[in-house]
Amino acid sequence: MSPTPEPLDPSLRSGLLLSRYAECLYWLARYMERIENLARILDVTETFAREGRDDRNWLSVVQINADEQRFFERHSRATARSVVEFYVLDRTNPTSIASALTIAHENARTLRPLISTEMWSQINVFFAWVRQLGTEDVSPSRLSRLCARLKESCQTHTGITEGTFFRDQGWSFYMAGKSLERADAITRLVDIKYHTLLPNVAAVGSPLDESQWNAVLRAAAGYHAFRRLHPRGMAPVAVAGFLLLNNAFPRSLVLCVRQVEWYLGQLRTQHGLRSGGPALECLDGLRAELAQGTIDSIVAAGLHEFLDWVQTQLIHAHRAIAAGFWDGAV
Amino acid sequence: MSGPSLVAGADLFAGYDAAGYFCEMLRPPEQSDPAIELVRQRLARFELAELRRRAGDAERELYNLGITFTVYSDKEAIDRILPFDLIPRILTAAEWDRIERGVVQRVAAINHFLADVYGAQRILADGVVPARLVLGNSNYRPEMQGFAVPGGVYAHVAGIDIVRDETGSFLVLEDNARTPSGVSYVIENRHMMARVLPDLMEGLQVRSVESYGMKLHQALAALAPAGVLDPQVVLLSPGIYNSAYFEHIFLAREMGVPLVEGRDLLVEADGVYMRTTAGLAPVHAIYRRLNDDFLDPTVFHPDSMLGVPGLIGAWRAGQVTIANSVGTGVADDKAIYAYMPRIIRYYLGEEAILPNVETRICAEPDGLAYTLDHLEELVVKPVGESGGYGLIVGPHASKAEIAEFRARLAADPANYISQPMVKLSVSPTLCPGGIGRRHVDLRPFAVTGDSTWVLPGGLTRVALREGSLVVNSSQGGGSKDTWVLE
Numbered sequence: 001m002s003p004t005p006e007p008l009d010p011s012l013r014s015g016l017l018l019s020r021y022a023e024c025l026y027w028l029a030r031y032m033e034r035i036e037n038l039a040r041i042l043d044v045t046e047t048f049a050r051e052g053r054d055d056r057n058w059l060s061v062v063q064i065n066a067d068e069q070r071f072f073e074r075h076s077r078a079t080a081r082s083v084v085e086f087y088v089l090d091r092t093n094p095t096s097i098a099s100a101l102t103i104a105h106e107n108a109r110t111l112r113p114l115i116s117t118e119m120w121s122q123i124n125v126f127f128a129w130v131r132q133l134g135t136e137d138v139s140p141s142r143l144s145r146l147c148a149r150l151k152e153s154c155q156t157h158t159g160i161t162e163g164t165f166f167r168d169q170g171w172s173f174y175m176a177g178k179s180l181e182r183a184d185a186i187t188r189l190v191d192i193k194y195h196t197l198l199p200n201v202a203a204v205g206s207p208l209d210e211s212q213w214n215a216v217l218r219a220a221a222g223y224h225a226f227r228r229l230h231p232r233g234m235a236p237v238a239v240a241g242f243l244l245l246n247n248a249f250p251r252s253l254v255l256c257v258r259q260v261e262w263y264l265g266q267l268r269t270q271h272g273l274r275s276g277g278p279a280l281e282c283l284d285g286l287r288a289e290l291a292q293g294t295i296d297s298i299v300a301a302g303l304h305e306f307l308d309w310v311q312t313q314l315i316h317a318h319r320a321i322a323a324g325f326w327d328g329a330v
Numbered sequence: 331m332s333g334p335s336l337v338a339g340a341d342l343f344a345g346y347d348a349a350g351y352f353c354e355m356l357r358p359p360e361q362s363d364p365a366i367e368l369v370r371q372r373l374a375r376f377e378l379a380e381l382r383r384r385a386g387d388a389e390r391e392l393y394n395l396g397i398t399f400t401v402y403s404d405k406e407a408i409d410r411i412l413p414f415d416l417i418p419r420i421l422t423a424a425e426w427d428r429i430e431r432g433v434v435q436r437v438a439a440i441n442h443f444l445a446d447v448y449g450a451q452r453i454l455a456d457g458v459v460p461a462r463l464v465l466g467n468s469n470y471r472p473e474m475q476g477f478a479v480p481g482g483v484y485a486h487v488a489g490i491d492i493v494r495d496e497t498g499s500f501l502v503l504e505d506n507a508r509t510p511s512g513v514s515y516v517i518e519n520r521h522m523m524a525r526v527l528p529d530l531m532e533g534l535q536v537r538s539v540e541s542y543g544m545k546l547h548q549a550l551a552a553l554a555p556a557g558v559l560d561p562q563v564v565l566l567s568p569g570i571y572n573s574a575y576f577e578h579i580f581l582a583r584e585m586g587v588p589l590v591e592g593r594d595l596l597v598e599a600d601g602v603y604m605r606t607t608a609g610l611a612p613v614h615a616i617y618r619r620l621n622d623d624f625l626d627p628t629v630f631h632p633d634s635m636l637g638v639p640g641l642i643g644a645w646r647a648g649q650v651t652i653a654n655s656v657g658t659g660v661a662d663d664k665a666i667y668a669y670m671p672r673i674i675r676y677y678l679g680e681e682a683i684l685p686n687v688e689t690r691i692c693a694e695p696d697g698l699a700y701t702l703d704h705l706e707e708l709v710v711k712p713v714g715e716s717g718g719y720g721l722i723v724g725p726h727a728s729k730a731e732i733a734e735f736r737a738r739l740a741a742d743p744a745n746y747i748s749q750p751m752v753k754l755s756v757s758p759t760l761c762p763g764g765i766g767r768r769h770v771d772l773r774p775f776a777v778t779g780d781s782t783w784v785l786p787g788g789l790t791r792v793a794l795r796e797g798s799l800v801v802n803s804s805q806g807g808g809s810k811d812t813w814v815l816e
Binding site: 018019022106109128271272273326 | 393394395579582583588589591593594604605606
């Protein structure tokens with residue numbers, strides 16, 4: 001911890017980034033991504049429930065986010081109304097969209113000197129809109145439109161960022177955060193759907209099963225891509241394989257991991273930052289594991305155990321990034 | 331008054347009455363200007379509803395952009411916009427020339443005064459300014475005694491509050507030499523004008539306000555420690571909860587420098603460094619928007635978390651430049667203000683180009699007696715305060731308020747100065763009932779490095795409540811775009 005300041009290469013000056021800004025960019029991206037993922041899941045769950053198939057899916061939303069304890073402290077049953085209020089409006093719930101957006105907005109405010117005016121203004125307006133939402137705005141009949149607007153706002157953020165954010169090291173921190181959040185989200189989604197929802201092996205392959213997987217794919221915006229690859233059937237193993245291992249699907253685990261690795265690599269090669277080493281090592285191991293495995297071998301060895309291990313690796317990678325660039329920095 | 335191209339029956343100024351005040355737009359013939367009259371005619375042709383629609387656009391945009399300041403009530407923090415009035419305040423080239431020269435002169439005197447007060451104290455020895463007023467002032471910083479700051483510049487950024495009386499003469503009301511704020515609105519108001527009412531300026535030569543960030547960066551770089559070829563400048567802010575955070579962002583962006591908080595900086599062996607993803611990077615000049623007391627917990631408030639331990643030591647060791655310097659508050663205090671014409675004469679051998687408003691010092695027996703006798707006619711202000719808090723405007727106060735204030739004044743006379751109520755000039759302003767007169771002031775901003783540069787125009791603040799003379803943003807004030815004609 002003892003700082004021994006060394007003279008800095010002047011050519012790097014223009015690319016200097018405060019550690020605090022790197023952290024805020026990383027989290028801004030993660031929280032915006034988290035909001036989008038949550039809106040996707042709520043939307044699909046609502047569609048599913050509306051079609052009268054299964055109301056129990058509302059519980060799975062709570063399970064995906066590992067919020068059982070917090071949720072049941074506030075509500076006795078996981079219904080459309082209680083789950084949606086908990087995840088959209090409840091500011092006392094740190095995993096709600098309202099809470100995530102508050103943090104994203106605060107990060108954006110901190111980053112205001114760095115990000116474009118368009119990026120800031122859009123988040124500011126988005127935040128003001130969500131802040132004034134009331135219970136009537138999230139009623140089941142309005143939920144689909146609400147989710148559509150939430151998703152679109154996140155996508156607008158993504159588009160404005162892509163089109164206006166300066167491609168210095170800040171961009172790499174932003175993109176690393178976004179990709180890591182996506183990797184985390186898809187892992188949770190597959191894990192919960194594969195095991196918690198269908199504990200009864202006999203149910204696998206039933207019509208209910210098929211529509212469940214249909215919904216999972218739609219939540220991840222992967223339904224049509226999956227259909228193109230698998231025109232016949234909807235085998236759970238094939239869906240899990242697509243969501244985890246497909247090299248072209250933008251929300252697949254393997255693609256997201258590759259992206260985190262790529263952006264950390266950019267920090268090293270383009271910006272001369274060496275502190276990403278431990279995180280890169282961790283991701284390298286994870287990617288190698290994903291590259292050599294097939295979904296059949298993974299399922300045979302235990303999908304849940306595998307996804308658990310993936311989650312642990314993602315947490316390690318996150319901690320290594322934080323320690324390398326802000327928490328552990330002098 | 332109507333020009334040749336005015337559409338009959340559509341004059342928005344038909345009901346306008348300046349009521350004996352100097353009007354910035356509808357001027358007496360000897361002070362009139364064709365460009366200002368042209369703008370008035372252009373405005374007069376607007377439908378009121380159209381003007382309101384554009385004002386609405388501007389207000390929405392300010393909220394969307396988060397161009398806000400934070401007002402702290404009992405327990406709540408509320409983000410407010412500074413209301414923008416879209417009718418500009420226009421200064422002629424000759425008026426601006428006088429203001430500019432007056433501001434440069436005033437800033438020079440302030441810097442001389444501070445260098446002297448924290449140096450040889452000649453002005454105190456010569457009895458021009460009473461020593462107790464300076465050395466006993468709560469803004470005097472004994473820690474600064476004997477430290478010659480780089481270039482002799484203390485007030486790198488100064489804002490001079492200027493008003494106009496009923497004859498149109500400019501008078502200085504107040505000096506701001508600590509961390510004057512508001513310059514971001516000057517530039518944002520111009521941008522806003524270009525977006526919502528571009529038709530008004532068409533074909534007119536108005537001086538640009540775009541170069542402020544560059545000039546400020548130049549001034550800071552010019553005073554950076556010797557031998558540093560490409561100095562690293564940063565803006566030090568208390569953080570996102572500060573009421574002026576928007577302005578800090580604005581200035582950091584305009585200068586193209588990092589906005590840092592105290593926790594981003596660190597002092598090692600008298601060098602100042604910022605924590606970056608590539609490790610520690612040296613910092614050479616700091617534009618700080620943090621009050622003196624919070625800068626360095628090893629020198630001032632030991633429990634302040636906002637500052638940087640060791641920063642003052644690094645400054646004294648010549649490793650970093652801090653702007654504004656510590657201890658400038660002793661020069662812009664309302665008690666010292668009364669002596670400014672004499673201070674100008676003492677150091678520069680010149681008469682003040684911009685005179686003061688006649689001021690009485692209640693710490694002096696004559697001043698107190700006069701003030702107590704004329705409370706109903708005077709504006710009485712506490713010294714060492716800012717933001718328009720704790721002052722009384724005699725002619726607008728109730729008998730009860732005056733009685734209550736009389737007791738406060740008698741209990742602590744040294745805390746007050748008094749001035750006659752200046753009949754502040756008015757400017758046509760979009761009001762609930764149409765275009766009405768509202769009182770305005772002007773805060774030009776001066777940046778001093780190697781020399782002093784004044785941003786053309788400055789912040790015109792407008793008291794939006796009818797008849798009010800208090801223009802402060804915390805007290806119902808708004809702002810206008812300020813044009814300086816070429």
